Structures are given as structure tokens and as C-alpha cells.
Amino acid sequence: MTLPNIQTKRATLKNYGSGSYLASDVTVLLNMVDKDAVADVPVSQKEALIQSGQRHYSDMLTLEQAPTAMHEQLYTQALEQGTERAATDIAHLAHTLHHVFQRKVNDEHPLILVSLVRAGLPIGVLLQRALSDTDRGYSLPSMHYGISIIRDRGLDPVALQMLLDAYPDSPIVFVDGWTGKGAIYKELARSLETFSDTTHVNFANIFHQGADVIPLLTLADPAGVAWLAASEEDWLIPSGLLNSTVSGLISRSLYTEPSSGLHRSVFYDDLLDTDHSLAFIDHIDAARRSLAILPERLPTYQQPRYQTAALIDTLAADYGITNRNRIKPTIAEATRAILRRDPERILLATADHPDTILLRHLCAQRNITISVLGDKILPYQAITLIKQRSKDS
Structure with a gap:
């Protein structure tokens, strides 16, 4: 009881x-x-504050x-x-x-x-x-x-x-x-x-x-x-x-x-x-x-595999990035980064994947560079690299 x-x-x-x-x-x-009690910080200003270490991202919002x-x-x-x-x-x-x-x-x-x-x-x-x-x-x-x-x-x-x-x-x-x-x-x-x-x-x-x-x-x-x-x-x-x-x-x-x-x-x-x-x-x-199929039991894992860690290391080296927070992989994170952050470029696995239509539209709208890298970034379909606003540390 x-x-x-x-x-x-x-x-x-x-x-x-x-x-x-x-x-x-x-x-x-x-x-x-109340949102009126929160400072509405423009994206470019927020990015500079975050990367310079003056403010943590969780201390401010862009409404x-x-x-x-x-x-x-x-x-x-x-x-x-x-x-x-x-x-x-x-x-x-x-x-x-x-x-x-x-x-x-x-x-x-x-x-x-x-x-x-x-x-x-x-x-x-x-x-x-x-x-x-x-x-x-x-x-x-x-x-x-x-x-x-x-x-x-x-x-x-x-x-x-x-x-x-x-x-x-x-x-x-x-x-x-x-x-x-x-x-x-x-x-x-x-x-x-x-x-x-x-x-x-x-x-x-x-x-x-x-x-x-x-x-x-x-x-x-x-x-x-x-x-x-x-x-x-x-x-x-x-x-x-x-x-x-x-x-x-x-x-x-x-x-x-x-x-x-x-x-x-x-x-x-x-x-x-x-x-x-x-x-x-x-x-x-x-x-x-409404599903007609029977649900399946999925595998569970006792330890993290970190299967993309080497890929992130390679991208950081290729683009001279020491602060890994500037690398935003997955379609969802890449899209959110474009909407909320200040991106430098977008990396895509393919130029015309249907799942990256919004990303490509936003890039065209904001004149953001797209690099198509093929298998090099798989299993990710998209990765946003955040623009460097201060020296990485």
C-alpha cells in the first residue's frame, strides 16, 4: 500500500x-x-555570447x-x-x-x-x-x-x-x-x-x-x-x-x-x-x-557503442573545430540549429534526399553553403556546422 x-x-x-x-x-x-521576464536575445548576439564564454546558452532565449x-x-x-x-x-x-x-x-x-x-x-x-x-x-x-x-x-x-x-x-x-x-x-x-x-x-x-x-x-x-x-x-x-x-x-x-x-x-x-x-x-x-502488424521486441544494449565518434573526430579535424558543440548532426538537430543558431555550412549525404527538403529550403533562403559528402557522413543524413564567433576552446 x-x-x-x-x-x-x-x-x-x-x-x-x-x-x-x-x-x-x-x-x-x-x-x-512569463516570456516578458526573459531577455529576448537575437541569434547573432546569443552565438557570440555562447562561444566567448560570457553566457551559457541555458541563461538566455531567442523567443x-x-x-x-x-x-x-x-x-x-x-x-x-x-x-x-x-x-x-x-x-x-x-x-x-x-x-x-x-x-x-x-x-x-x-x-x-x-x-x-x-x-x-x-x-x-x-x-x-x-x-x-x-x-x-x-x-x-x-x-x-x-x-x-x-x-x-x-x-x-x-x-x-x-x-x-x-x-x-x-x-x-x-x-x-x-x-x-x-x-x-x-x-x-x-x-x-x-x-x-x-x-x-x-x-x-x-x-x-x-x-x-x-x-x-x-x-x-x-x-x-x-x-x-x-x-x-x-x-x-x-x-x-x-x-x-x-x-x-x-x-x-x-x-x-x-x-x-x-x-x-x-x-x-x-x-x-x-x-x-x-x-x-x-x-x-x-x-x-490502426496498425495491422504485430509489434516486435527490440534489442537492448548494456553499453553505449558510440558508433559515430570517429566520424565526429574526422569532421572536427577536417573543419578545424575544437569545440564539438559547433557540430550538430542528424536531420532534426541540423534543422533546429538553422532555426535557432548561426550556421556556417550544412553537410549532406545526398543532394536530393526527401528528408532534407526543409533544410535545403532554409539554406537557400539564408544563403548558407551546402556541401554534399556522400557516404562520408553516414549514418547521418545531415550535419550543421555552427559559425565560429570566437576562438574555440
């Missing part, structure tokens, strides 16, 4: 919002702040604008093109989670899905919907939360502790959209080191797959670091094309010192008219429920 103090802690979690998702889809453990008509059109095309694959992948992931955890969880001690804000949110919501679908053989008691992770600053320790206090007997699986170089995996692993001692009271919550296994789940894992992924391919995940308008209208998270509370985020209420978050979830979820 759940103890009264744990029930109180679980009830407290419900005080937090879900962005523009349903309350049953996710609880986002972020302190939401989002509504996607252009062309951007919306390309998202719609990507959704049409990728619906069946995304739905199938979610079914396979849910089936695998059911197989792994069916004897370890119940209604009192559910599986806790922790999506990494923001790219993990749509995938986590889709998984929560799938695991809640009692008409399928892979249903599983689960709860879904979103928490912040920030490069160089780690997973929000306040949010994680709230979950560990509320669910002391539940296993946790971390959810992200995709992997690029594996940087977020490393950040996650570093943040969880404190729990890796087998005598730690929360060791079993996190290291339920083994003493060295970080339970990271992604839809796509080109970097080869996830414990569980639907594939290792770099493909056009539709939710990777938009920012807040497919992620619950939530901004990229802003850092807060643990002594001051949760990491912060802005809710873009001014973008409600262009929000696709729930429509995206409903569309993919309906496709999943």
Missing part, C-alpha cells in the same frame, strides 16, 4: 502543468515564467516566432511521410517496455517515463498513450513526467528528487527524441553518477538494467548510446521539424540553481493558433491503434 506521505508527494506533482498536452499525457516539472507557411507545409509533408513509421516504432518500443517491466511494475509502483525537455516530450507522450492502451497486449502501468536536462549543467536534480520521493519503488526510464553525438547521454550519465553506488537508496530506481546501464530510450539512435531505441537511422522524425509548436508550447529550458528550485521555461501562449502538439499526438496515436 502507498504510504500517506508518498500520496501527498504524488498529489503535489499534479500542481504542475502539462503545457498544451492533456494532463493525462504528461506532467512537466518546470517553473513556468520563438510562429513557423512560416513554407515551414508548416514541410512539417505537414513530413507528417504524411513519417506517420506509419513513427506509429510502428512507438508500438515496438511499448511492446519492448512491456516485456522488460511487466513483472516489476503495478498500479501502486508504475513505470516512470521521464522525458527530457523538449525533444523527448512528444515521444514520451506517445509512449504514455501506448502503454495506457488496454486494448493492446503491451499496456503497462506507467506515469509520464518531463524534466529539464542542460548540456554542461546536467539533469535538473530538484525535479528528479521529486520523482524519487514520490515513487520510491518505481523504475525510471529516460526518454529523448533522438541522439546526435551522444552529448546528452553523457550529460545524463554524469548526472546519475551519484546514484550508481549499489548501496544508494535509489540505485534500483535508475540502474534496474545493471550497475552501468543508463536507461535511455529514443526513437532514433544514430550515435549508438541508447539502452533502447526503435532504430539507429537518421530519418525525418516529424516532431523534429518544429520547436515549441509540437512540444506542448514549452520553450527550451532555462537553468536555475538547485537551491532556487526547478529549471524554468516559457509557455508560448501567443503561438496557440499554430500549435500542433495535441494534433501530432492524436494523429500518430490513431495510426498506432
Whole structure:
């Protein structure tokens, strides 16, 4: 039976919002702040501040604008093109989670899905919907939360502790959209080191797959670091094309010192008219429920393979880059970098791949150089190199 103090802690979690998702889809453990209280820093200025070390990227935002008509059109095309694959992948992931955890969880001690804000949110919501679908053989008691992770600053320790206090007997699986170089995996692993001692009271919550296994789940894992992924391919995940308008209208998270509370985020209420978050979830979820195929059990990995590490090393040497943060691989990251950062050039595997239409359109619009390198950058289809604004260190 759940103890009264744990029930109180679980009830407290419900005080937090879900962005523009349903309350049953996710609880986002972020302190939401008014966008008027956040400095709107232009991209070029932000890039100079980041690269010079004057400011960390998580201390400032470039406030989002509504996607252009062309951007919306390309998202719609990507959704049409990728619906069946995304739905199938979610079914396979849910089936695998059911197989792994069916004897370890119940209604009192559910599986806790922790999506990494923001790219993990749509995938986590889709998984929560799938695991809640009692008409399928892979249903599983689960709860879904979103928490912040920030490069160089780690997973929000306040949010994680709230979950560990509320669910002391539940296993946790971390959810992200995709992997690029594996940087977020490393950040996650570093943040969880404190729990890796087998005598730690929360060791079993996190290291339920083994003493060295970080339970990271992604839809796509080109970097080869996830414990569980639907594939290792770099493909056009539709939710990777938009920012807040497919992620619950939530901004990229802003850092807060643990002594001051949760990491912060802005809710873009001014973008409600262009929000696709729930429509995206409903569309993919309906496709999943209509699948005729039987779900498959996916492989899991005990150790990261870092299968693209040598490729990243080669690109860094070829382009004289010592700060690897300037290299943004995968279609999703390459696209987001063009929209949010100041790119120098785009590297493509092929000149006319259908999954890079938006990238090529944005490059033409902004006069960004494209280099087609063929097999040299596989398994990535696209990589953005950020413009150097200060001397790399």
C-alpha cells in the first residue's frame, strides 16, 4: 500500500502543468515564467555570447516566432511521410517496455517515463498513450513526467528528487527524441553518477538494467548510446521539424540553481493558433491503434557503442573545430540549429534526399553553403556546422 506521505508527494506533482498536452499525457516539472521576464536575445548576439564564454546558452532565449507557411507545409509533408513509421516504432518500443517491466511494475509502483525537455516530450507522450492502451497486449502501468536536462549543467536534480520521493519503488526510464553525438547521454550519465553506488537508496530506481546501464530510450539512435531505441537511422522524425509548436508550447529550458528550485521555461501562449502538439499526438496515436502488424521486441544494449565518434573526430579535424558543440548532426538537430543558431555550412549525404527538403529550403533562403559528402557522413543524413564567433576552446 502507498504510504500517506508518498500520496501527498504524488498529489503535489499534479500542481504542475502539462503545457498544451492533456494532463493525462504528461506532467512537466518546470517553473513556468512569463516570456516578458526573459531577455529576448537575437541569434547573432546569443552565438557570440555562447562561444566567448560570457553566457551559457541555458541563461538566455531567442523567443520563438510562429513557423512560416513554407515551414508548416514541410512539417505537414513530413507528417504524411513519417506517420506509419513513427506509429510502428512507438508500438515496438511499448511492446519492448512491456516485456522488460511487466513483472516489476503495478498500479501502486508504475513505470516512470521521464522525458527530457523538449525533444523527448512528444515521444514520451506517445509512449504514455501506448502503454495506457488496454486494448493492446503491451499496456503497462506507467506515469509520464518531463524534466529539464542542460548540456554542461546536467539533469535538473530538484525535479528528479521529486520523482524519487514520490515513487520510491518505481523504475525510471529516460526518454529523448533522438541522439546526435551522444552529448546528452553523457550529460545524463554524469548526472546519475551519484546514484550508481549499489548501496544508494535509489540505485534500483535508475540502474534496474545493471550497475552501468543508463536507461535511455529514443526513437532514433544514430550515435549508438541508447539502452533502447526503435532504430539507429537518421530519418525525418516529424516532431523534429518544429520547436515549441509540437512540444506542448514549452520553450527550451532555462537553468536555475538547485537551491532556487526547478529549471524554468516559457509557455508560448501567443503561438496557440499554430500549435500542433495535441494534433501530432492524436494523429500518430490513431495510426498506432490502426496498425495491422504485430509489434516486435527490440534489442537492448548494456553499453553505449558510440558508433559515430570517429566520424565526429574526422569532421572536427577536417573543419578545424575544437569545440564539438559547433557540430550538430542528424536531420532534426541540423534543422533546429538553422532555426535557432548561426550556421556556417550544412553537410549532406545526398543532394536530393526527401528528408532534407526543409533544410535545403532554409539554406537557400539564408544563403548558407551546402556541401554534399556522400557516404562520408553516414549514418547521418545531415550535419550543421555552427559559425565560429570566437576562438574555440
